[in-house]
Amino acid sequence: MNQEVYPEPLQKLINFYKKLPGIGEKNAERMALATYNLDDEELTKMSETLTGLKEKLVNCSICGQLSATDICPICQDENRDHNLICIVEDYKSVFSFEKVGNYKGTYHVLNGLISPIDNIGPENINISSLVKRVEKLAKPELILALKSTVEGETTTLYIKKIFEKKDITISRLSYGIPMGAEIDYLDIITLDKALEDRKKISE
Amino acid sequence: MNQEVYPEPLQKLINFYKKLPGIGEKNAERMALATYNLDDEELTKMSETLTGLKEKLVNCSICGQLSATDICPICQDENRDHNLICIVEDYKSVFSFEKVGNYKGTYHVLNGLISPIDNIGPENINISSLVKRVEKLAKPELILALKSTVEGETTTLYIKKIFEKKDITISRLSYGIPMGAEIDYLDIITLDKALEDRKKISE
Numbered sequence: 001m002n003q004e005v006y007p008e009p010l011q012k013l014i015n016f017y018k019k020l021p022g023i024g025e026k027n028a029e030r031m032a033l034a035t036y037n038l039d040d041e042e043l044t045k046m047s048e049t050l051t052g053l054k055e056k057l058v059n060c061s062i063c064g065q066l067s068a069t070d071i072c073p074i075c076q077d078e079n080r081d082h083n084l085i086c087i088v089e090d091y092k093s094v095f096s097f098e099k100v101g102n103y104k105g106t107y108h109v110l111n112g113l114i115s116p117i118d119n120i121g122p123e124n125i126n127i128s129s130l131v132k133r134v135e136k137l138a139k140p141e142l143i144l145a146l147k148s149t150v151e152g153e154t155t156t157l158y159i160k161k162i163f164e165k166k167d168i169t170i171s172r173l174s175y176g177i178p179m180g181a182e183i184d185y186l187d188i189i190t191l192d193k194a195l196e197d198r199k200k201i202s203e
Numbered sequence: 204m205n206q207e208v209y210p211e212p213l214q215k216l217i218n219f220y221k222k223l224p225g226i227g228e229k230n231a232e233r234m235a236l237a238t239y240n241l242d243d244e245e246l247t248k249m250s251e252t253l254t255g256l257k258e259k260l261v262n263c264s265i266c267g268q269l270s271a272t273d274i275c276p277i278c279q280d281e282n283r284d285h286n287l288i289c290i291v292e293d294y295k296s297v298f299s300f301e302k303v304g305n306y307k308g309t310y311h312v313l314n315g316l317i318s319p320i321d322n323i324g325p326e327n328i329n330i331s332s333l334v335k336r337v338e339k340l341a342k343p344e345l346i347l348a349l350k351s352t353v354e355g356e357t358t359t360l361y362i363k364k365i366f367e368k369k370d371i372t373i374s375r376l377s378y379g380i381p382m383g384a385e386i387d388y389l390d391i392i393t394l395d396k397a398l399e400d401r402k403k404i405s406e
Binding site for chain 1: 239249
């Protein structure tokens with residue numbers, strides 16, 4: 001392929017888009033051409049958003065969630081149950097729960113999981129801030145919403161151990177079959193967990 | 204869905220990405236989060252590229268192609284055959300030919316096609332500049348590379364009519380079956396054209 005097919009500004013757009021997940025060469029090219037066709041106003045707005053993007057977002061000083069304000073809107077919201085804390089691995093999980101929109105408690109973003117193999121211990125993730133936070137609550141309840149990998153399980157067990165002596169209600173998300181999934185397509189571990197976590201439906 | 208799931212800067216990124224072709228809500232969200240994770244340097248570079256993007260690119264004063272310089276690199280290239288002009292609808296076509304990399308002539312970008320139904324006549328597309336350009340050439344040869352729609356065919360016929368009296372070699376791209384395509388999946392018009400444009404392979 002010819003090296004200098006695109007004028008430099010378009011090539012720069014293509015290079016940028018290719019760095020994003022799921023965007024290949026062909027898509028990046030189409031996106032770059034479409035970008036050129038956007039209004040000046042759109043381009044200026046996007047340019048401004050990208051300038052100093054990292055400084056525009058901070059970690060909420062209470063829960064650690066990515067936020068445009070020092071305390072995130074969730075931690076500021078008086079209609080939320082601040083005794084209920086859903087513990088998640090990263091900020092993406094918070095966005096996922098918020099999109100569902102049914103959860104009315106707060107979050108705590110660990111920003112990682114305990115992983116001895118990667119030299120990540122409890123001190124490297126936001127656990128101490130969680131402990132301090134829980135100490136101030138009258139009737140804390142914790143929900144562990146970590147993924148079911150070795151690291152997720154290790155972190156779940158570690159946090160459970162810290163708090164179980166303190167007579168705090170702790171739960172974890174249920175494991176089971178995803179909605180609409182065909183039983184015979186499921187991996188055996190998920191199926192085994194679904195059996196283990198089965199719910200009684202008879203009286 | 205909760206309206207304020209994402210902090211404002213992320214939501215702005217999502218809104219921008221959704222304007223690009225083939226990018227839905229879910230993809231735009233993933234791309235916005237990935238953008239946040241890029242280096243500061245990358246973000247600054249992209250921001251600068253977007254600022255005044257439209258002014259950074261001009262139409263080549265010879266062929267009309269999108270270019271970062273007043274005369275595009277192709278029209279400047281002395282190793283190209285400047286008597287050979289491939290006439291295309293828009294700048295995207297030039298990029299496509301250049302990616303193939305085998306064509307060693309120049310281009311002329313019409314920036315549209317004749318379309319009486321949309322009130323686009325020959326005077327609305329870059330035909331007069333083509334006429335002037337051809338007049339200056341010693342031995343011009345034209346290749347019409349327009350799509351096979353009513354507008355493409357009309358434009359091809361119009362340009363053919365202008366130049367045929369002047370004893371100029373004019374050709375058009377061949378119609379036919381795309382490489383690797385299954386015959387029984389092809390539309391009847393393409394198949395008909397492929398039959399009409401058949402090439403003799405026996406002596």
